Amino acid sequence: MTASTLEARVAAALPPGGEPLRLISADGQPCEPSGVLGLPPDETLRELHRQMVIGRRLDTQATALTRQGRLAVYPSSRGQEACQIGAVLALREQDWLFPTYRDTVAVLARAVAPAEALSLLRGEWHCGYDPYEHRVAPQCTPLATNTLHAVGLARAAQVKHDDQVALALLGDGATSEGDTHEALNFAAVWSAPVVFLVQNNGYAISVPLAKQTAAPALAYKGVGYGMRSLLIDGNDAAVVYAAVRSAVDHAAAGRGPTLIEALTYRVEAHTNADDAARYRDSAEVEAWLSRDPLRRMEAYLRGRGLLDDAGLARITAEADRLAAQVREALGSEPAADPAELFDHVYARPTRSLAAQREFLLAEIADSVVTGTDMAGTDMAGAGQEQA
């Protein structure tokens, strides 16, 4: 790519004024065509809305389950539904999603069963779903590490000539991590079929964007790696869908990765255990609530005659049904099997692990018989000789 074509691409993708691309305004009106991205078909817009309503309902349900002690912790996606639903709906069946812990709504939208998706936060098992079933990688907790996995998976698809794109989700905080730098660089050097969606929600737990970066926009970072980059309104599901779909098409056509910065806002605290009042004003939250992604899409659909009260009631009822199913699925204590702790460390348990497994099972059996407390048990026997 010559310097002038790169410049032209950047100019097309990144508005010089820093105003993000949007297709539907905050009050639900269609925007002037940007020339880069077009409004998705009506059916897609209706599906985006439906999935966002369901996503928010399940997110609200998950937060409620923390108060009942059914989930150990829950990092809410509230306010970021346009990013997560828009991105997932833009993926094709064969593509892969690499989510973080904040992206449970995205994971659910990819058709992972709620009880399996919430296994991590329920404290049942680290990843409760089969990543290969829906092509969803385990939710990433050490942030930014998933970006490299996405690039590697995309690179493998590239060398195998599989038509497959990887979508890595990350936040504004994760862009400070070294792994993000390495992932963007590797992806661009390899021209790998990968899409990076930065959900810039303004905070990394408590640290605001201004303390995270001096870059005028995170999207500009992509330019430095020689990568197509887009800055979009992350509360406009239509533009998120269009941007990610365009990036997927771009990657699938062998034209390389795209970095998309989506401006959004984390409406809830970091998790139910966090107190956001310690680091941000309620006025700021109020201002963002007026840009709510669900209300925006609802207003647009109603204005075009694509949604009415009855339609909304049907979607709400569906969301309530799904939430009830989640409550039911998580209504009992997880039935975790202690023996399983040893079963997946290696392809086949080592002799040491087999011995430790037997030790633990005997200890549990003993405590059941005698009613003794297991705390403080000496594990020295675990290293004892195996026949």
Place this chain on the structure above:
Amino acid sequence: MTGTLERAAPAGPEAGTSRSPQAGGPSQRPAGGPGTEHVTMVAALNAALAGALADDPRVLVFGEDVGTLGGVFRVTDGLAARFGEDRVFDTPLAEAGILGTAIGMAMNGLVPVVEMQFDAFAYPAFEQVSSHLAKLRNRTRGRISLPIVVRIPYGGGIGGVEHHCDSSEAYYAHTPGLRVVTPGTPADAYHLLRQSIDCPDPVIFLEPKRRYWSRQAVPADPGVAMDQAVVRRVGQDVTLIAYGGMVTTALEAAAAAADEGWDAEVVDLRSLSPFDDATVAASVRRTGRAVVVHEAPGFGGYGAEVAARLTELCFHYLQAPILRVTGFDIPYPPPSLEEHHLPGVDRILDTIGRLQWDDNA
């Protein structure tokens, strides 16, 4: 690589069976592989990589300078030219990137063999190793298998400057989910690397760079599984337990000990994780005395685990406490002083002498 990859019907990632080293036929036999005479460890490793690349189209080799240059130690010499730059390639200079992308590739069905250029240069990749490479199988209840080999030239003894001589095995051996192996001989270098590439678990493959230029014939058959220790020298009085670069040193010490009247047995661990309790304990029970030798600092080191395990397993057979001969608890010294740091024959002999021989006389 496309054509080869699509043509192949590779075994699943769980099928960790050894393939015949001669699978490519005599004309395909790489120089340095089985049947060749007295090759260097570098040539044996090169042959193992070439053999794996030839036998399994899923195998990729990548890292820093491993392509055109053939690696700073020439372990990958000629592989990019022979197998193409889709399968043997240079990456940007970023170790976490190498490891993290290898994980994604393995999730998508490939078998990456990556090189960390030097021991201490592998540290930026440590998060990817400890949080993902080691844990993804367990995290996903066995659904994700990562048959990745991480080759790391390690240890001192070559006059290397700072950051080029660390013995970092304890970090990896302490991490559940990883296998850690280290060859002490060219024959083991070949066979352990082939076995590691075939292994469904992630393997940290530590190459003792001070033995890169040692020579040996490579037999066609590995003889033992990759997680087994091997008795290198049979003796009656004391067991010297060593691995990697210290195996040769231990054998030299055993030869010298014979002049002092001690008949020393030498066990080469080969696999640091898992640890071969059976082979090592059988030796120590027979001799009643043991010395563990490694280059790494002793404090919190791998030798402490060996001594503790053997004490638990063999307590009533021991005639003396198990002693360790290790590097000092210091950052690796500059080349002009490394001879003072590294365990040598004299220090091993002195330690054998402290095994309470008189108490039992």
